[in-house]
Amino acid sequence: MGQIEWAMWANEQALASGLILITGGIVATAGRFVQWYFGAYSIAAGVFICLLEYPRGKRRKGSTMERCGQKYMTAVVKLFGPLTRNYYIRAVLHLLLSVPAGFLLATILGTVCLVIASAIYLLAAIRGEQWTPIEQKPKERPQVGGTIKQPPTNPPPRPPAEVRKKPSEGEEAGAAAGGPQINPIPVTDEVV
Amino acid sequence: MMVCWVLNESVSVMVVLSWLAANFYLFIDTFCWYEQEESFFYTRVILGSTLAWARASAVCLNFNCMLILLPVSRNLISFVKGTSTCCRGPWRRQLDKNLKFHKLVAYGVLIHATIHTVAHLFNLERYHLSHVEGTEGLPAALSKLGSMPNESYLNPIRTFHVTVTTESLTTIAGVTGLVISLALILIVTSSTELIRQASYELFWYTHHIFIIFFIGLAIHGTGQIIRGQTPESLSVHNVTFCKDHYAEWQESSLCPVPQFSGKEPSAWKWVLGPVVLYALERIIRLWRFQQEVVVTKVISHPSSVLELRMKKRDFRMAPGQYILIQCPSISPLEWHPFTLTSAPQEDFFSVHIRAAGDWTRALLKAFGAEGQTLKDPCSLPRIAVDGPFGSSLTDVSHYPVSVCIAAGIGVTPFASLLKSMWFKCCESQSLPELNKVYLYWICRDARAFEWFADLLLSLETQMSERGKAHLLSYHIFLTGWNENQAIHIALHWDENTDVITGLKHKTFFGRPNWKDEFKQIAYNHPSSSIGVFCCGPKALSKTLQKMCRVYSSADPRGVRFYYNRENF
Numbered sequence: 001m002g003q004i005e006w007a008m009w010a011n012e013q014a015l016a017s018g019l020i021l022i023t024g025g026i027v028a029t030a031g032r033f034v035q036w037y038f039g040a041y042s043i044a045a046g047v048f049i050c051l052l053e054y055p056r057g058k059r060r061k062g063s064t065m066e067r068c069g070q071k072y073m074t075a076v077v078k079l080f081g082p083l084t085r086n087y088y089i090r091a092v093l094h095l096l097l098s099v100p101a102g103f104l105l106a107t108i109l110g111t112v113c114l115v116i117a118s119a120i121y122l123l124a125a126i127r128g129e130q131w132t133p134i135e136q137k138p139k140e141r142p143q144v145g146g147t148i149k150q151p152p153t154n155p156p157p158r159p160p161a162e163v164r165k166k167p168s169e170g171e172e173a174g175a176a177a178g179g180p181q182i183n184p185i186p187v188t189d190e191v192v
Numbered sequence: 193m194m195v196c197w198v199l200n201e202s203v204s205v206m207v208v209l210s211w212l213a214a215n216f217y218l219f220i221d222t223f224c225w226y227e228q229e230e231s232f233f234y235t236r237v238i239l240g241s242t243l244a245w246a247r248a249s250a251v252c253l254n255f256n257c258m259l260i261l262l263p264v265s266r267n268l269i270s271f272v273k274g275t276s277t278c279c280r281g282p283w284r285r286q287l288d289k290n291l292k293f294h295k296l297v298a299y300g301v302l303i304h305a306t307i308h309t310v311a312h313l314f315n316l317e318r319y320h321l322s323h324v325e326g327t328e329g330l331p332a333a334l335s336k337l338g339s340m341p342n343e344s345y346l347n348p349i350r351t352f353h354v355t356v357t358t359e360s361l362t363t364i365a366g367v368t369g370l371v372i373s374l375a376l377i378l379i380v381t382s383s384t385e386l387i388r389q390a391s392y393e394l395f396w397y398t399h400h401i402f403i404i405f406f407i408g409l410a411i412h413g414t415g416q417i418i419r420g421q422t423p424e425s426l427s428v429h430n431v432t433f434c435k436d437h438y439a440e441w442q443e444s445s446l447c448p449v450p451q452f453s454g455k456e457p458s459a460w461k462w463v464l465g466p467v468v469l470y471a472l473e474r475i476i477r478l479w480r481f482q483q484e485v486v487v488t489k490v491i492s493h494p495s496s497v498l499e500l501r502m503k504k505r506d507f508r509m510a511p512g513q514y515i516l517i518q519c520p521s522i523s524p525l526e527w528h529p530f531t532l533t534s535a536p537q538e539d540f541f542s543v544h545i546r547a548a549g550d551w552t553r554a555l556l557k558a559f560g561a562e563g564q565t566l567k568d569p570c571s572l573p574r575i576a577v578d579g580p581f582g583s584s585l586t587d588v589s590h591y592p593v594s595v596c597i598a599a600g601i602g603v604t605p606f607a608s609l610l611k612s613m614w615f616k617c618c619e620s621q622s623l624p625e626l627n628k629v630y631l632y633w634i635c636r637d638a639r640a641f642e643w644f645a646d647l648l649l650s651l652e653t654q655m656s657e658r659g660k661a662h663l664l665s666y667h668i669f670l671t672g673w674n675e676n677q678a679i680h681i682a683l684h685w686d687e688n689t690d691v692i693t694g695l696k697h698k699t700f701f702g703r704p705n706w707k708d709e710f711k712q713i714a715y716n717h718p719s720s721s722i723g724v725f726c727c728g729p730k731a732l733s734k735t736l737q738k739m740c741r742v743y744s745s746a747d748p749r750g751v752r753f754y755y756n757r758e759n760f
Contacts, residue, residue, distance in 0.1 A: 004391035012381040020377070027310050033317045034356065065386060105357040106313045109373050116378070 005059055007087060007129045010120035014053045014094060017117050021046030021101055021110035028106040038104040045097045046110065052077060052084070057131040066134055078133045085132070087125035094118035157183075204289060208296065211259075215252050215300060223248040231420040233431045234346060234450060238322050238331050239315050246311035247418070249304040254462035256300045257409060261466040263290035263297070265473040270581050298380070305376060309369070316349070316356050323352035333438040337449065344452045348417040364415040372408035375401045392549075393526065406467060409459050416454025425451040477527070481518060481576040488540055490572070492561040493643045496547040499533070500559070501540045504577055509536050511609040515543065515579035522554045527578060531604040535611035541580075544604055544643065591723035591754070595713060597632040597736060599728030603644055606631060606727070613664070614651050627720075629664050630713060632704060634728070636672035667709075668699045706735060710743040714751045724755045 021042045028039025055074040058064050077084045084090070098114035101107035152158060226232055226244035235243055262268070269290055322331040338345025349359050360366030381387075382398035421429070425448075434447035441449050489501035509515075509532055516527040528551055530543040547553045558573045596606045613629070633644075648666060655661045673681075681701070713722065726736050740753035 004394050008390055009382055009387055012384055016377055016381050027313055031314055031317060105360055112374055113377050
């Protein structure tokens with residue numbers, strides 16, 4: 001399993017746990033189960049976890065598929081710096097978040113899933129992985145006319161680029177070697 | 193034989209609709225039964241409709257868990273493909289979509305599991321609440337049943353002074369329910385496309401948690417905590433009358449105390465068949481693993497391509513099929529698919545393997561492809577082969593005209609096909625139905641597939657010798673080149689043979705214009721069935737599907753394009 005970055009699986013698992021916590025929490029709160037306040041906590045914790053885990057981290061090797069619309073959350077998650085970058089902290093955070101939900105049957109599945117996600121994050125942290133945001137590459141505006149420095153000074157037929165003298169720094173690129181082109185066959189202008 | 197004038201997609205749609213219809217039917221039928229059944233009247237008094245929701249989703253879960261193992265039993269599918277003669281075209285293509293169906297059924301399992309869990313959460317809560325001090329009435333009376341010696345209980349929760357969590361986690365149903373839900377979640381999170389592509393091994397190993405899932409599913413109902421009135425009790429206890437006289441149940445002989453019993457677990461009855469079939473499937477794979485495979489030749493091609501020629505007893509193949517290879521010294525559990533590149537007429541079978549991931553790189557190293565030293569034949573690692581498994585390419589020779597489109601490494605299935613055609617040409621047999629084959633090969637770097645260009649060259653000479661040059665028409669498209677290559681090509685443009693491949697057909701540069709190509713083919717073969725076979729990326733596949741739809745004529749006697757896709 002050389003290529004696997006455990007954080008990828010931990011991320012999927014934590015996101016799933018968040019969704020399960022939200023579902024279990026809604027069921028417990030809407031049904032006004034006994035100790036339903038744990039359900040309310042579960043919804044809040046689930047939403048927080050989903051928001052935290054939604055932006056995918058950048059893989060060390062290769063390109064990463066972004067989740068749809070994740071750039072907004074990436075900006076927020078990036079703000080917390082080492083708190084969100086470090087996977088040890090995430091592992092501990094998930095472990096702590098999962099504990100209160102364990103008191104209610106409706107959310108206990110979310111607890112167990114989150115504990116597993118926490119364990120996988122711990123494994124990822126031990127292997128030295130960390131969360132790096134996927135940066136948007138700034139769009140390079142195509143510089144119109146950037147490569148055109150000077151129009152050619154000599155009329156066609158023009159010799160190919162290799163034959164033209166290579167311009168040294170500072171010189172105009174259009175300066176031909178040895179002055180204007182001398183045509184081997186006399187060219188007459190046929191316009192009367 | 194029934195003539196199937198159906199569009200390519202409609203068979204898939206029919207399968208999906210039948211599956212949906214079966215789910216809906218089972219759900220609604222079970223729901224109504226539990227809502228109206230007399231023996232569950234008293235259960236409904238405490239639980240309400242959530243009983244019916246839980247039971248209906250349970251039946252659908254049984255149905256879907258039964259179906260889910262079938263699409264991944266590839267030997268079974270091969271067997272069915274081999275023996276079926278009905279409506280060959282569309283149904284044979286359908287069986288290639290087994291993985292998609294497996295995923296669809298998995299989504300069904302997820303949805304029903306959610307409904308089932310939520311409904312039972314409500315059920316447990318209601319059972320618990322009916323013990324609250326101060327509840328009067330029928331629910332309270334029913335919940336108290338079972339405390340006396342000759343009474344059977346209805347409510348599995350006996351007092352209020354327990355938590356629902358502990359109560360449920362001390363029952364078989366509760367524990368197995370948690371375990372199988374967890375197994376399901378782990379399987380789902382490790383099966384996302386991202387994880388599958390990043391690490392197939394993680395996906396494959398984690399998927400084996402399904403064993404725990406099925407065991408848990410079978411014992412989930414053994415606690416029998418969903419209880420209904422026994423038939424004997426129903427015969428002496430008239431529910432419609434007695435429900436209002438619950439205070440008199442103990443004394444009156446008109447309404448003796450109702451007796452309850454649990455429902456027999458039924459999940460095992462649904463899943464036993466497929467589990468046995470899948471176990472057989474794994475045994476077949478193991479048996480195939482034990483069979484001896486002799487590697488007769490190892491050829492190292494440029495650009496990290498290894499050709500392995502092997503022999504195995506009783507191995508029979510058809511062009512376009514693929515085999516699964518396992519190399520125990522690299523990984524004891526992984527089987528990787530490779531298309532066969534040899535023809536059935538040869539006395540060996542071969543695959544071309546490109547180093548594209550961990551396993552393939554390790555294989556190339558093990559066979560000495562990377563070093564210069566020759567490996568001693570006895571020191572070559574052992575190989576196990578499963579298959580061959582059919583894929584839609586075996587249909588190529590069933591169409592009068594076939595268009596084969598391959599991108600990059602996807603040309604390998606067609607290699608087998610063309611070799612087979614070459615052999616048939618040599619034996620001077622005319623291919624029964626096939627009139628013309630068009631081959632389009634789009635690749636970025638022709639160097640990686642020099643072995644294929646050699647094949648095309650020999651085919652070209654053979655066919656023109658036999659006067660059958662018109663049978664195969666191939667077009668190679670090179671989509672990647674640098675400036676030096678472009679200059680070289682431009683300088684040699686007027687020569688007879690192509691400068692890149694050495695073939696008579698010139699190589700084109702850039703991607704094909706499919707509209708023009710399809711128009712030309714449709715024009716050349718006005719009233720034929722044309723099979724279109726594609727082995728390449730999804731985007732190409734989508735484009736070709738569209739072209740097939742657009743250029744098939746509306747007239748049933750006109751040209752029709754049938755689209756087939758490979759999936760790996």
